[in-house]
Amino acid sequence: MTKSKVWTDIDLDREGRSTGYLRVPHSVNDSGYGWIPVPIAVLKNGDGPSVLLMAGNHGDEYEGQVLLMKLVQNLSLQNIRGRLIILPGVNAPAVAAGTRISPIDNGNLNRLFPGEPDGTPTQMIAHYIDSVLLPQVRYCFDFHSGGYSSEYLPAAHLVAPDNPDLRKEAIGFLKAFGMPNSILIQGLIGGGTRLLGSCQRLGVGHMSTELGGAGAFSIQAYRAAEQGLQRLLHHVGVLAYGQEDSPPATRFFLRQSTQDFVYAEATGVFEAYVGLGETMEAGTQAGVVHFTETPWRDPHPVFFRHGGVVLCKRSPARVKIGDCLFVTGTAVEAI
Structure with missing residues (x-):
């Protein structure tokens, strides 16, 4: 080397x-x-x-x-x-x-x-x-x-x-x-x-x-x-x-794997509906993205694809497409 x-x-x-x-x-x-x-x-x-x-x-x-x-x-x-x-x-x-x-x-x-x-x-x-x-x-x-x-x-x-x-x-x-x-x-x-x-x-x-x-x-x-x-x-x-x-x-x-994280699929201001440590079910709404340049539009909804505990959340409310919003995990009893 x-x-x-x-x-x-x-x-x-x-x-x-x-x-x-x-x-x-x-x-x-x-x-x-x-x-x-x-x-x-x-x-x-x-x-x-x-x-x-x-x-x-x-x-x-x-x-x-x-x-x-x-x-x-x-x-x-x-x-x-x-x-x-x-x-x-x-x-x-x-x-x-x-x-x-x-x-x-x-x-x-x-x-x-x-x-x-x-x-x-x-x-x-x-x-x-x-x-x-x-x-x-x-x-x-x-x-x-x-x-x-x-x-x-x-x-x-x-x-x-x-x-x-x-x-x-x-x-x-x-x-x-x-x-x-x-x-x-x-x-x-x-x-x-x-x-x-x-x-x-x-x-x-x-x-x-x-x-x-x-x-x-x-x-x-x-x-x-x-x-x-x-x-x-x-x-x-x-x-x-x-x-x-x-x-x-x-x-x-x-x-959970990176492919299963919750990502922004729109650009704007993210209104989170959940916080750290909360347990979510698959399909639960995570929040919405508001469109600041066209505020008369309905916000874009964001959902959890998989259930689990929220281990990590995005801090800045301003988001763009591709930003990670939430990371979830599954509790493991036996180690």
Whole structure:
């Protein structure tokens, strides 16, 4: 594999606490030999598992960024058994802009794996993660939220592996993390271009989250994730202590496929009839799209094609044809 052009002064194998930047080459008019700084922290204390923690994969998802920044600030090195590699704002240009994708190259980091060593800045970040960081770790946990365009029930999120042993391990992540809800995805289209695809290819245990969204910061989701992260890191053996109480129970949902999401089929203002967490039957009306340029027209009705619990809803009321309005899932009793 071609060597990454991203570099860092941080020694990933050094004992102790190291902080600095990944340096992503970026030559532009006002900085011919410049680089984009991607903050990184490495906390290493003796033998134990190596774990990669990431947030800011999408720049408008905030709970995970705060979660990992506070972890870097407050976690005592003596409580670590092994190594934590932490990227609190991995798609740094998107994080700085507060946008889902990078304003530099329109790169959606979580759709560009395994990346390109000679590609755009976002492709180079993906390639560095795939070729340098992931081969060094046993686990990778990536913290997402719904972003500006959508809002989720606070949940841990998992593309369930097919291998029974790996599936059991991954379900263990969800149970240890203990969010109020846990979402399982099967048969994900395009999974190979996401971080989870690289993790699966390289044998790295993976879990992500959906901690709210709508471009806001959910204190309830954050508090649950803050406690859950301690349990999760203790569960995989990299943290010497964890929450003394058992993890709270989590409700499991199997997310329906992307083809079965509810989409806008008209352009205008969407009036939603339902909210997060509500249970819908197939054929239930989800809302209507109003035509602002021809307000005398009857609005366009929108229906749920399949029954289930509303796991995610669109945040902006203004919609166009093709926008996702609702994501639903089916409750799963036995895991």
